[in-house]
Amino acid sequence: MFDDIxxxxxxxxxxxxxxxxxxxxxxxxxxxxxxxxxxxxxxLVEVSSDNFHDVVKxxxxxxxxxxxxxxxxxxxxxxxxxFMIADLSSTVNGFSVLLRxxxxxxxxxxxxxxxxxxxxxxxxxxxxxxRRAREDVSNPDIRIPPGILDGLDCFELxxxxxxxxxxxxxxxxxxxxxxxxxxxxxxxxxxxxxxxxRFDWKAGIFPEVCxxxxxxxxxxxxxxxxxxxxxxxxxxxSRISNHIYxxxxxxxxxxxxxxxxxxxxxxxxxxxxxxxxxGSRINPNFIRIGGxxxxxxxxxxxxxxxxxxxxxxxxxxxxxxxxxxxxxxxRLKDTGVISKELAxxxxxxxxxxxxxxxxxxxxxxxxxxxxxxxxFKIPVGRKGDCLDRVSIRFSxxxxxxxxxxxxxxxxxxxxxxxxxxxxxxxxxxxxxxxSIECPHGIFKIYMEVGRKRVRSMIVMGPSLNSLIxxxxxxxxxxxxxxxxxxxxxxxxxxxxxxxGK
Amino acid sequence: MLVILKKIFYIVIILAINLYICEYIGxxxxxxxxxxxxxxxxxxxxxxxxxxxFIKFLSMDNRVNIWTFFIFIISFLxxxxxxxxxxxxxxxxDYSLLISFTFYIALVIMMLLNSSRSSHxxxxxxxxxxxxxxxxxxxxxxxxSISVVLVNKTLSLKxxxxxxxxxxxxxxxxxxxxxxxxxxxxxxxxLGINRKSYLSAAIDTGKEGKGLGRVIDKIAIYMIIFFLIVxxxxxxxxxxxxxxxxxxxxxxxxxxxFIFIMLLLLDKITGRVDSYKLMVRINWKFLIPVSLVNFIxxxxxxxxxxxxxxx
Numbered sequence: 001m002f003d004d005i006x007x008x009x010x011x012x013x014x015x016x017x018x019x020x021x022x023x024x025x026x027x028x029x030x031x032x033x034x035x036x037x038x039x040x041x042x043x044l045v046e047v048s049s050d051n052f053h054d055v056v057k058x059x060x061x062x063x064x065x066x067x068x069x070x071x072x073x074x075x076x077x078x079x080x081x082x083f084m085i086a087d088l089s090s091t092v093n094g095f096s097v098l099l100r101x102x103x104x105x106x107x108x109x110x111x112x113x114x115x116x117x118x119x120x121x122x123x124x125x126x127x128x129x130x131r132r133a134r135e136d137v138s139n140p141d142i143r144i145p146p147g148i149l150d151g152l153d154c155f156e157l158x159x160x161x162x163x164x165x166x167x168x169x170x171x172x173x174x175x176x177x178x179x180x181x182x183x184x185x186x187x188x189x190x191x192x193x194x195x196x197x198r199f200d201w202k203a204g205i206f207p208e209v210c211x212x213x214x215x216x217x218x219x220x221x222x223x224x225x226x227x228x229x230x231x232x233x234x235x236x237x238s239r240i241s242n243h244i245y246x247x248x249x250x251x252x253x254x255x256x257x258x259x260x261x262x263x264x265x266x267x268x269x270x271x272x273x274x275x276x277x278x279g280s281r282i283n284p285n286f287i288r289i290g291g292x293x294x295x296x297x298x299x300x301x302x303x304x305x306x307x308x309x310x311x312x313x314x315x316x317x318x319x320x321x322x323x324x325x326x327x328x329x330x331r332l333k334d335t336g337v338i339s340k341e342l343a344x345x346x347x348x349x350x351x352x353x354x355x356x357x358x359x360x361x362x363x364x365x366x367x368x369x370x371x372x373x374x375x376f377k378i379p380v381g382r383k384g385d386c387l388d389r390v391s392i393r394f395s396x397x398x399x400x401x402x403x404x405x406x407x408x409x410x411x412x413x414x415x416x417x418x419x420x421x422x423x424x425x426x427x428x429x430x431x432x433x434x435s436i437e438c439p440h441g442i443f444k445i446y447m448e449v450g451r452k453r454v455r456s457m458i459v460m461g462p463s464l465n466s467l468i469x470x471x472x473x474x475x476x477x478x479x480x481x482x483x484x485x486x487x488x489x490x491x492x493x494x495x496x497x498x499x500g501k
Numbered sequence: 502m503l504v505i506l507k508k509i510f511y512i513v514i515i516l517a518i519n520l521y522i523c524e525y526i527g528x529x530x531x532x533x534x535x536x537x538x539x540x541x542x543x544x545x546x547x548x549x550x551x552x553x554x555f556i557k558f559l560s561m562d563n564r565v566n567i568w569t570f571f572i573f574i575i576s577f578l579x580x581x582x583x584x585x586x587x588x589x590x591x592x593x594x595d596y597s598l599l600i601s602f603t604f605y606i607a608l609v610i611m612m613l614l615n616s617s618r619s620s621h622x623x624x625x626x627x628x629x630x631x632x633x634x635x636x637x638x639x640x641x642x643x644x645x646s647i648s649v650v651l652v653n654k655t656l657s658l659k660x661x662x663x664x665x666x667x668x669x670x671x672x673x674x675x676x677x678x679x680x681x682x683x684x685x686x687x688x689x690x691x692l693g694i695n696r697k698s699y700l701s702a703a704i705d706t707g708k709e710g711k712g713l714g715r716v717i718d719k720i721a722i723y724m725i726i727f728f729l730i731v732x733x734x735x736x737x738x739x740x741x742x743x744x745x746x747x748x749x750x751x752x753x754x755x756x757x758x759f760i761f762i763m764l765l766l767l768d769k770i771t772g773r774v775d776s777y778k779l780m781v782r783i784n785w786k787f788l789i790p791v792s793l794v795n796f797i798x799x800x801x802x803x804x805x806x807x808x809x810x811x812x
Contacts (some may be wrong), residue, residue, distance in 0.1 A: 026763050132648075132740075164630065254772040254773055255536065255772055256770070256771070256772050257768075257769040257770070257774040258534075258769050261534050261538045264538050265538060270577075325771070325772055326782075327771060327772040327774060327779055327783075328772050330776075330778055330779050330782055331772065331778070331779060332777055392738075422560065478776075478777070480630075480775060481774055481776075482779075
């Protein structure tokens, strides 16, 4: 009870910290920036393109800020003006900064690459967005077109090899871009929510949760306990289904037929549970602003509880089958090693980061939905090789099963949604950024909202960061390890296709 | 002359029937697994399925070259010295083991040359590497074969079978038999039994062609598999020796299919072995030392017994 009263009166420790950081940042960058604003739990810094270099330098080198990680870059159009957003974060101090700058519409391309060049001086990962010289892309030794690697049909891979050792790997994601920021412009909000699950079709519930969370943040809406628990339940089921799919993909590459088939059977079991709750398997369209679409009845909870031990037993069998085979261990061990520093520098998050040894999970570090009510461990790897990334996924599945068991044990009563009249819904015009911990990493949405509609929206998926990093870690490996390294990073094509550039 | 033609005809018929049955069994396994997984029954692999696949292959773009022709010829020539039963052998030779092994290694080298015709860098380097891995797996196979030659004191496959009338060589040479089987199994994993072969599966099929060349590749792979199973039967499992009232030919067929199905099952539960690291771990650090020790012990035993009369 006291907790409830406390959380109503006082803001959370995180938001107090962000307000402090906002003040500090405003003080440090006083002359160089147009303004510092709060957008959700991130800070938006408005900079003119002339001062961009000084601001980035200050952010990177000031010992009080230490903004050391590059997340992504995106552009969007609003009122015939082009804006560019660079997402940077400080893993030491635990905050992220969105640098927004206006680029002239006449020489947009020139300005864009000028800013990328500035970013590249301070962050290696920004080199991915730079303009490529014609001779670089014209004649690689090997070009792997999209669709050749199973499930990774969203990029083109150019490889320069010496014998069978990779010297350089270039990734081109332009081949699969289907959506730009303008697509969401002036879309009705209820249409946008139903569209959101396409952003990540491996775990479709997370973009919906993220989008609705952003709108709720704008409206300052507090959810009922039951709605939160239903969201958490669906999130964990989705996480399990995504991780099992990941394992099935790994088994498919390693040609472990029996483990591949067994893991797909288990995924089917999880998807059926999701289907009974939401009515759909891949694109749930179930989360609404203020809660969820429908309530869960007691029979479904009982059936989930019955399925848990079966799932646990069967996944243990698959884990034993995969990790006890020495041919598998031999192949995964010391392949595609990502060090902790490299992962942080490139903005990799989620299980890929945790496999490298960094204990960072938004579920624990921020007050995301209601995870603080539940007890769970965050599994962490040591080396950051492919084997670690596979075993981390297995551990996360078991933790998710544990979480679901706890949730069903104390599933709260009450309403599943706060009723809102969507037709007369009005927002305070402004911007918001909202991030969640999805199975691939930290999924972020940045929006600028008008009074009734979304004026622009940028999706920043974690898979792109993993993909950018894969260009680095492929170097020095053999050609035969390409597919296993790329697959072990759990890249979701949906995210890359809808990420703004 | 007519007798030889008749024998060739019988051997080709037997090989063709076996090809059909083994392809059918392999497809059936894959189809059963897919149905179990919850797929719709669109590909149940009925009795006519191998034929349909063959026709499908032929309807594709054909790019046959000289190496494909050599592969086709050698994959049948390989059977010239191998006795399938006591009387069914094309050419009776005292050195039939040597001849058949020569053809077998030549076929593998031909496949190497065939894969290196590709202008696609990745296919070229991948395939060459896999075939060299395949060639290195032949070393333990040869070492364990020499041990059997020492035990039976003959290079003729027919005499090897006849000398096993009391007990099979697997009892005298259990380690050799095991290494032979393991090295054979890993070779078959690289060749690919019922999934797409590592050797013939090209990343860019548009460049490689999909038609007759692919069929001949597939036939050659099956021929290597059959050859190794028959040689394993002849050298270690008594060949066509009759078992009580069961005829020798039937025994050979039973053993053949038993080993083939064992290989299929093992193929399903083990991962792929096309990596250099794995090859070193399995072959150079395990199979070759074990077969070498087995060979040295066998040699030492016969030297001690026959030359120095110690045993």
